[in-house]
Amino acid sequence: xxxxxxxxxxxxxxxxxxxxxxxxxxxxxxxxxxxxxxxxxxxxxxxxxxxxxxxxxxxxxxxxxxxxxxxxxxxxxxxxxxxxxxxxxxxxxxxxxxxxxxxxxxxxxxxxxxxxxxxxxxxxxxxxxxxxxxxxxxxxxxxxxxxxxxxxxxxxxxxxxxxxxxxxxxxxxxxxxxxxxxxxxxxxxxxxxxxxxxxxxxxxxxxxxxxxxxxxxxxxxxxxxxxxxxxxxxxxxxxxxxxxxxxxxxxxxxxxxxxxxxxxxxxxxxxxxxxxxxxxxxxxxxxxxxxxxxxxxxxxxxxxxxxxxxxxxxxxxxxxxxxxxxxxxxxxxxxxxxxxxxxxxxxxxxxxxxxxxxxxxxxxxxxxxxxxxxxxxxxxxxxxxxxxxxxxxxxxxxxxxxxxxxxxxxxxxxxxxxxxxxxxxxxxxxxxxxxxxxxxxxxxxxxxxxxxxxxxxxxxxxxxxxxxxxxxxxxxxxxxxxxxxxxxxxxxxxxxxxxxxxxxxxxxxxxxxxxxxxxxxxxx
Ligand code: BG6
Numbered sequence: 001x002x003x004x005x006x007x008x009x010x011x012x013x014x015x016x017x018x019x020x021x022x023x024x025x026x027x028x029x030x031x032x033x034x035x036x037x038x039x040x041x042x043x044x045x046x047x048x049x050x051x052x053x054x055x056x057x058x059x060x061x062x063x064x065x066x067x068x069x070x071x072x073x074x075x076x077x078x079x080x081x082x083x084x085x086x087x088x089x090x091x092x093x094x095x096x097x098x099x100x101x102x103x104x105x106x107x108x109x110x111x112x113x114x115x116x117x118x119x120x121x122x123x124x125x126x127x128x129x130x131x132x133x134x135x136x137x138x139x140x141x142x143x144x145x146x147x148x149x150x151x152x153x154x155x156x157x158x159x160x161x162x163x164x165x166x167x168x169x170x171x172x173x174x175x176x177x178x179x180x181x182x183x184x185x186x187x188x189x190x191x192x193x194x195x196x197x198x199x200x201x202x203x204x205x206x207x208x209x210x211x212x213x214x215x216x217x218x219x220x221x222x223x224x225x226x227x228x229x230x231x232x233x234x235x236x237x238x239x240x241x242x243x244x245x246x247x248x249x250x251x252x253x254x255x256x257x258x259x260x261x262x263x264x265x266x267x268x269x270x271x272x273x274x275x276x277x278x279x280x281x282x283x284x285x286x287x288x289x290x291x292x293x294x295x296x297x298x299x300x301x302x303x304x305x306x307x308x309x310x311x312x313x314x315x316x317x318x319x320x321x322x323x324x325x326x327x328x329x330x331x332x333x334x335x336x337x338x339x340x341x342x343x344x345x346x347x348x349x350x351x352x353x354x355x356x357x358x359x360x361x362x363x364x365x366x367x368x369x370x371x372x373x374x375x376x377x378x379x380x381x382x383x384x385x386x387x388x389x390x391x392x393x394x395x396x397x398x399x400x401x402x403x404x405x406x407x408x409x410x411x412x413x414x415x416x417x418x419x420x421x422x423x424x425x426x427x428x429x430x431x432x433x434x435x436x437x438x439x440x441x442x443x444x445x446x447x448x449x450x451x452x453x454x455x456x457x458x459x460x461x462x463x464x465x466x467x468x469x470x471x472x473x474x475x476x477x478x479x480x481x482x483x484x485x486x487x488x489x490x491x492x493x494x495x496x497x498x499x500x501x502x503x504x505x506x507x508x509x510x511x512x513x514x515x516x517x518x519x520x521x522x523x524x
Contacts, residue, residue, distance in 0.1 A: 020453040022053050023131035024122060026115070028106065028146050029138035030060025030071065034170065036078030039137060042445035044095055048085040051450055054094060057126045060101040061115055062138075071101035084442060098126070106138060107145035112153040119155065130163035133452060140172055144186045151190040159192040168197045168452055171262055172253065173466050177474040184463050193463055197452050202263040202370075203459040204444025206433065207407045211270045211372075212284070214401070214409060221399075222275070224376070226351045231396075233357045234373040234521055235267055238365035242312065242322045242501065243339070247330030254337040256309070259361040261473040265292060266461070267403075268357055271372055272347055281457040285465060292468040294349040303479025306345070308497070308508040309338035312364035315501030322364055322501040336484060336494055339363045342509040343476075360509060360520065364501035369524050370403035384424055398521075407433035407441055 025043070027035050046052040060071050076096065080087050102118050104111020123130050134150060136143050147167070150156050157165045167187065174180025187196055202208055215221055224230070237259055243250040250258065269288040276283035298306055311325040325331060325339050340362030347357065376397040398412040410430035417423040434440055451459055461469075487494035499506040504520070513519055 020052055020450060021131065022056070022127045022129040023133050023453050024057040024059060024119065024126065024128040025133040025135060026059045026061055027135045027137055028061050030101065031062040031064045031074065032137055034137045036074065037082050038443065038445045039135065040075045040078045041082035042443060042449050044079045044083045045085050045442065045446050046450055047095055048091055052453065055098055055127050057098045057122055057128050059118060059122065061104060063103065063105055065103040066101050068100050072096045072099050075099055106142035107149065109149065109152065112149040116153045116155055132165045133168065135168045137170055143169060143183060147187050147190050156190055159195050164455065166195050166197060166452055167191050168199055170199055172257060173198050174470060175257060176477060177467060177470040180466055180470045184467065194457070197457060197460040198466060199448055200262045200266050200461055201444040201448065202266055204448040205403055206441035207401065207403045208267065208270065211401060216275055227353055227355050229376055230355050231375045231377045232355055232518060233271060233375065235264060235357065235359045236521065236524065237264060237361040237370045238368060239363050240317060240365060240367045242317070242364050243325065243328050243331070247328045251331045251335055251337045255339055255341040255361050256473060256476060260341060260343065260359060261469050264359050264361060265469045267372060268345065272352055284458050285462045289465050289468060292465060294347050295472050296346040296348050297472055298475050298479060300479035300482040303476050304483065306343060307476055308342045308506060308512050309480070310340040310497040310499050310506035310508065312339050312501045313498035315364065315503065317364055317502045334493065336496055338496060340499060340505050342505065342512055344512055356516065358513060360505065362505055365504060366502055371524065372401040373521050374399040384422055
């Protein structure tokens, strides 16, 4: 059963995307991977779609010496390969005229003096409105240095003047509560909170934004969105790659820091939050913070009851052999970093009390999918005999929010199979982004960059939000450290459970749900 859009709004009734004003965007770490794969292609797309001004100005800054033209050439490769609009020479030539470059170190006053001079020069002849957007696409180890240098070079104008200065900070934002707190303190000595945009690219994904529309623009879901009707929630973010060339970074991070603290807790907050009083940055983020605060904080000795962690062992992934995680380049042979984590998360508030949110994420799983499955309680009394079908299947409605791929939302319901007998079968009522809107959603960075230029912080994480998420995650990290210290004290250094690459994770994750008579979704 496929449901397509019931009534399409007439073209002239559709809300028009907002066009942003002029600005100068400085990309720190401009020669790096993120700038080439995501930022420059997103800016090109936005200009071609008329959402950023045609004469938008980009100034790259990184350590590698390039002339403006050499950097334009580099940018061209990134755009040609990764932009979603068709690459056209004339459009590129116009776009490239707005690209400039300065080389310098991230803690180097002389480099920032050159940057300052170049910005002043560009503001003299480019239509930037003197609006400045600084994007930290550098290793996190230099975030504080760059912010300090920006302050010392007098490049940050106070909030409230006629032109604006904004700072975008990439993840990871700290590696535990203490470091996130210290980074916030540091940045807030130089910028106001309203000037800081902490990126979580999951919030730029169309289907993630759709969660709020789905919940709060439809009257029928909110009344059942609570402990009376929902039995449990499963959130899966699986990836069908190993750590690839990122072993060095990943081994210091792990799945909990890399995926759960940010992306997955953001999904939890959007699914679980109370309705905001308005759709604006403050109201939405206030409610998200409230939800995150309701996540049950774990004591170190409880962590083993609620979380499972594991590492991938050798296996076949998409037909190719993948080595064990501990044999990957950049990974310590005795590493205890998790490539898989599952968390039975409890939310202690009126709406969700007693409704577990099961989270799982991992590398080297069979395929890439991000989805949220809301399991509703069974029908209170089953009229139809279960002998003709699996009772498990027929009695439970599951609402599936598919973030990627095949973006969409579907509801599993029971239907009668055609024929003389009453035989039940689960079927899906489904909305697919592609077939309903005739397009695939744009890359998250387009939406997020546009929002920064427009000054809309709704899809960015606020200081208190980041810190409460880190608080819950740091408690888990403390528990894991305790487990490791205990194992060392007993003379048997901890080895994590493993799962073969290409499988759905360790048995322990199945046991976590089996304790409550549940199973992980299999037909993903
Ligand atoms: C990043 C993580 O934040 O998200 C990566 O650092 C991960 O390890 C990536 O691969 C997944 O993002 P997406 O958009 O592909 O689901």
